[in-house]
Amino acid sequence: MEQMAASGEAGTYTLTDIVRFFIIAVLAVMIACITFVATLRDPATIAPQLFFIPILYAAYFYPRFGIYIAGACAIMYELIGAAAAFPDPVRAMNAILQGVLFVAIGSIFAYLAGTLHAGTEECKELKDGMVRDRKRRRGIVTTIAHELRTPLQPLMGYLNLLLSDPGGFGINTDTEKILARCLTSVERERQIINQMLEFSILEEGRLRLDYSVFSVHNLLESLISSQGYASDAEITMDLPDGLTFNADAARIGTVIGSLLSNAIAYSSPPRRIRITCVSSEEDLFHRIAISDNGVGIAREQLESIFEPFQLADSEKLSRKYDRIGLSLAIGRQYLRMHGGDITVASTVNAGTTFTIHIPKNPGAGEARR
Amino acid sequence: MNQRILVVDDDIPILEMMEILLRRLGYEPGIAANGLFALDLVRKDPPALILLDVMMTPINGWEFLEKLRADPATHDIPVLLFTAHPSVEERIGRMHDRNLGVLLKPVTLAELEKAIPQFLRGR
Numbered sequence: 001m002e003q004m005a006a007s008g009e010a011g012t013y014t015l016t017d018i019v020r021f022f023i024i025a026v027l028a029v030m031i032a033c034i035t036f037v038a039t040l041r042d043p044a045t046i047a048p049q050l051f052f053i054p055i056l057y058a059a060y061f062y063p064r065f066g067i068y069i070a071g072a073c074a075i076m077y078e079l080i081g082a083a084a085a086f087p088d089p090v091r092a093m094n095a096i097l098q099g100v101l102f103v104a105i106g107s108i109f110a111y112l113a114g115t116l117h118a119g120t121e122e123c124k125e126l127k128d129g130m131v132r133d134r135k136r137r138r139g140i141v142t143t144i145a146h147e148l149r150t151p152l153q154p155l156m157g158y159l160n161l162l163l164s165d166p167g168g169f170g171i172n173t174d175t176e177k178i179l180a181r182c183l184t185s186v187e188r189e190r191q192i193i194n195q196m197l198e199f200s201i202l203e204e205g206r207l208r209l210d211y212s213v214f215s216v217h218n219l220l221e222s223l224i225s226s227q228g229y230a231s232d233a234e235i236t237m238d239l240p241d242g243l244t245f246n247a248d249a250a251r252i253g254t255v256i257g258s259l260l261s262n263a264i265a266y267s268s269p270p271r272r273i274r275i276t277c278v279s280s281e282e283d284l285f286h287r288i289a290i291s292d293n294g295v296g297i298a299r300e301q302l303e304s305i306f307e308p309f310q311l312a313d314s315e316k317l318s319r320k321y322d323r324i325g326l327s328l329a330i331g332r333q334y335l336r337m338h339g340g341d342i343t344v345a346s347t348v349n350a351g352t353t354f355t356i357h358i359p360k361n362p363g364a365g366e367a368r369r
Numbered sequence: 370m371n372q373r374i375l376v377v378d379d380d381i382p383i384l385e386m387m388e389i390l391l392r393r394l395g396y397e398p399g400i401a402a403n404g405l406f407a408l409d410l411v412r413k414d415p416p417a418l419i420l421l422d423v424m425m426t427p428i429n430g431w432e433f434l435e436k437l438r439a440d441p442a443t444h445d446i447p448v449l450l451f452t453a454h455p456s457v458e459e460r461i462g463r464m465h466d467r468n469l470g471v472l473l474k475p476v477t478l479a480e481l482e483k484a485i486p487q488f489l490r491g492r
Contacts, residue, residue: 142454142455142456145453146454149473149474149475150380150453150474150475153380153453153475153476154382154383154385154386155475156476157383157386157387157477157478158386160390160479161393161478164478186475190475
């Protein structure tokens with residue numbers, strides 16, 4: 001009873017619980033039928049059959065001891081059966097053989113139940129262990145993020161201050177350049193920490209999307225101007241007038257921003273980036289392709305680039321471009337949370353096209369892409 | 370007269386830096402390195418805004434906020450939780466306190482310059 005209560009409290013029954021119930025139910029029906037038939041033929045046999053009930057009870061609720069209880073019941077059964085059959089040797093032998101048969105079945109059942117029970121307990125322990133580890137990891141990630149971010153504040157604050165008025169602080173041009181490079185590094189560090197934290201939050205499923213209808217043109221123009229991408233690349237847009245998405249604008253902005261940033265980072269001047277809408281009116285998804293003329297990605301790496309901390313040609317590129325490979329993993333998670341996705345096509349030394357797929361109607365994300 | 374902003378943080382380098390930045394932005398900064406001292410300051414001279422760190426001792430930011438909100442004289446002072454702790458946004462979302470916001474560390478001068486008036490206007 002306690003085990004059943006524990007399973008109920010956990011809220012779910014495992015497959016092994018179901019198998020155990022099934023086995024017990026089948027055996028109980030068998031015993032009931034045998035008992036019924038045997039009783040009809042010889043009412044004296046009913047008492048011995050009833051010994052099976054404690055065997056079943058013991059095997060299910062106390063599987064570790066079930067086999068011993070089965071043995072004790074068998075001994076009592078044989079003694080009673082033999083005594084009841086005395087002095088008829090045939091009936092006594094019949095009772096003994098029946099006892100051996102039932103004990104054999106009961107013992108096998110006790111063994112199976114015990115094995116399944118042990119498996120269930122192991123699964124439960126593994127599951128509890130995973131939950132504990134996840135909680136511990138969450139605590140570690142948030143603590144590390146806090147400890148890494150805090151010292152950046154005075155560093156960033158003072159650098160901002162000095163660079164906001166270099167003349168006022170008596171800083172010459174060369175020193176100003178050095179300080180600006182320091183600030184760039186601090187800013188990069190901040191972004192890396194934020195990305196790692198964001199990924200951790202995404203992995204735990206704690207993020208909630210904030211849907212709104214927004215203009216794609218406005219989003220793209222805002223991204224391009226705020227990040228200064230127009231000065232790094234020639235960016236052309238070929239999108240229907242008045243194109244809007246019904247999605248989380250901030251998250252979609254992060255996804256597109258990452259793709260534009262990657263397009264610029266992984267290409268050399270003259271950089272050309274093209275943003276086009278490749279979906280039709282009948283399509284259930286908006287599909288926006290972002291193409292560049294950069295270094296491209298080898299075919300064998302096309303799938304792994306969406307895995308966290310994976311960079312295409314990581315040995316060469318990660319050090320050069322100072323990236324940790326989380327933006328695509330995060331971007332894909334955001335899109336999948338919307339019911340969409342991201343795909344990639346690429347040719348080495350020619351360029352790459354990332355296509356984002358966003359459902360036109362939220363909730364229609366299970367539609368065929 | 371410049372608006373008075375009180376910064377409450379047990380990290381002295383951050384306190385010193387925020388004092389300079391806020392003065393630069395045209396505010397009158399006050400600083401307190403612990404929550405109990407800060408509560409005294411607030412009761413004597415309520416500021417226009419409190420920038421409040423969360424992880425502090427002897428009382429943390431949440432305990433400070435509870436005491437602040439419990440006092441009728443200080444209950445509606447706007448507070449920006451100024452923290453590097455990522456779970457704070459989630460928690461304040463559940464609190465429905467219109468006088469409570471969050472600013473995640475590290476924050477740039479430009480972000481601070483934009484966030485403070487925006488928060489004070491949006492209440």
